[in-house]
Amino acid sequence: MTIGSEQRPAAGAAPAAGAVAERPSIKPISPLARVASWPAARALIAVIVLFAISPLIAPGSISATAMSSMLPFAALTAVVAVGQTLVIMQGGLDLSVAGAITLGALIVAKFGGPDQLGLGGAIVLALVVPALFGLISGLVIAFFGLPPLVVTIASNALMVGTVQAVSGGYGGQVVDSLSQFSLSRWLGIPVLAIIATIVVLVVHVLVKAIRVGRRFELVGANPRAARSIGLSPNGYVVGAYTLSALLAATCGVLLAGLLRSPTLTAGDAYLLPSIAAVVLGGTALTGGKGSIVGTALGALFLGQLGQLVQTFTQTTAAQNIIQAVIIAVGIVVQIKLGGNTSRLKAMFTRSKT
Template sequence: MTTAPSSAVPVAAPRPRIPDNVARLSQVLAWPATRAFLALAVLLAISPLVASGSISSTALYSMLPFAAITTLVAVGQTLVIQQGGLDLSVPGAVTLGALIVAKFGNDQSWGLPVAVVVAILGTSLFGLLSGVVVTAFRLPPLVVTIATNALLIGVVQVVSGGFGAQADPRLSDFALGRFLGVPVLVWIAAAVVIAAQVLLKLSRTGRRFELVGESRRAADVLGLLSLGYGVAAYWFSALAAGAAGVMLAGLLRSPTLTAGDSYLLPSIAAVVLGGTALTGGRGSLVGTALGAVFLAQLAQLVQTFTSLTAVQNVVTALIIGVGIVLQLRLGQSPARLIALFRPRRGEPVRT
């Protein structure tokens, strides 16, 4: 008696193994901060081709302090966006911080140190107010922060009486100073970014902060106090904006009553260019800092290319728009970057 031969079961061919170095490189390229770094590197590479001397030491020393101020404002904006919000009170907060330190820093009854503390902490109270209203009453952040900005502008008008003020020379010397050949403001911004990044990524508080921003319902189920994290984000945003205003007063010496208006859109653009999603959740403060430097260098490059303000605004807006679209597209589908380093199907892997 013979048995029928059993049909052979086809065995799928094993998938080609990706070398470890390619896998690591693809993971690195998937990081939002890496994409922001590559964009900045490309911009610095083409800058001399567009305008000679645009990355000279003189140009960089004039650009980096303002990039540091944008970075401070954008770090606070990043934390708010991670909580699913948006802080539109940045212009008023920066202006109020600059005005207080400029107006009262020369007053002998106050003194410069007291004026700096009052400018930063006093401005942060408006962020605390926004955070409580947004998180406790679940009101739209855009409406609340616009109202807060109007309140800040009103305080600026009352305190200033419609006139600007001259900053203390000691503050200007500090803001224009250098340490180890690098502007002091860059060191301050770098310290804030590193400290905040470490706190977010390596501490339990930071991981809970990102969890609340990604899913408040899940955070409530786990028993986390989501209200406190949202309030803290708006409070720190106003605190950072007030500190940026103090630094701006030192750089400008005579800050105007609209000094903070030019920091709202760059702060949001730096966050998006840095890879933080506007829907909340995880973010990259290092990417935000790189995005701020990108914007500062781009603005300086466009200014050297043309002196027409209208042309500067159009060119800058177009480049920022392209950068944001690319960052969002690659962030939604990091496989597009990773696929560039994976072997094609059926192609042997070289080791």
């Protein structure tokens, strides 16, 4: 070795004692990357793009008149979709929301008159009865391990049968006060949109800001890990299905006031949109963390999309096809991004308890 030459360690040699290894540099996350990582980012982008191109497709589709006619129905979709989000976060799927909406609408229309239970009593009954069906569905799914799709289809059939038994094949008409409330505006904004915003914000805070909500997400993401730290998933599953039925019944009461004379199939139009809004909002159908705000944005997207479709055709077939495509594409994307297919299969098969 020559004097003055540098002594370099041999390749593969361990660092000298006392040497400090260099730490890898951590690049700061840009604001754009933070927004892109938000679960509801794609729903927000979809809403912005849709409203940007709406005037090009149908002039006047974002006028004040058009918005006032679209927002109430988008708000109703958001209310029922929030409940659907809670169920999907627990790895399930609620196909009984259509029956809960119809049952709630029928009860408030049939028994809301002054010679019946009165509006207040009818609203309470319209919320409690579907919620009981949701409670029973949650108990069966949680404690007997039956597949959610089978249980909720059966629950929907029971509620539809109750509708037919109570109605005798004829719908009812709501009292004027409920109709005026559902059609009213506050500061120019439809009151149904305000109610939906309150529901979304309250549920979002409950899920994201308090301990019970964080545990709710943990149980949905990994029930086995939740059990290992002493959390029982059963209570959260039962609560999800009960709240889903309660919110669907709330949608039914408000829908009855909006329609004045709800039909015996009034809730059927909200089943596919409630699932499509959840998929658009970034909540994985495999369960786990969800985005309540994203679901609301998905409902807004579907409401505006339906308005655009109606400018070309009045049939609901096109809307149903679009919603089904959104659900199918969303499932494929989620699986490709690493979704747990076993959670999807558990919706159809009996789970092992």
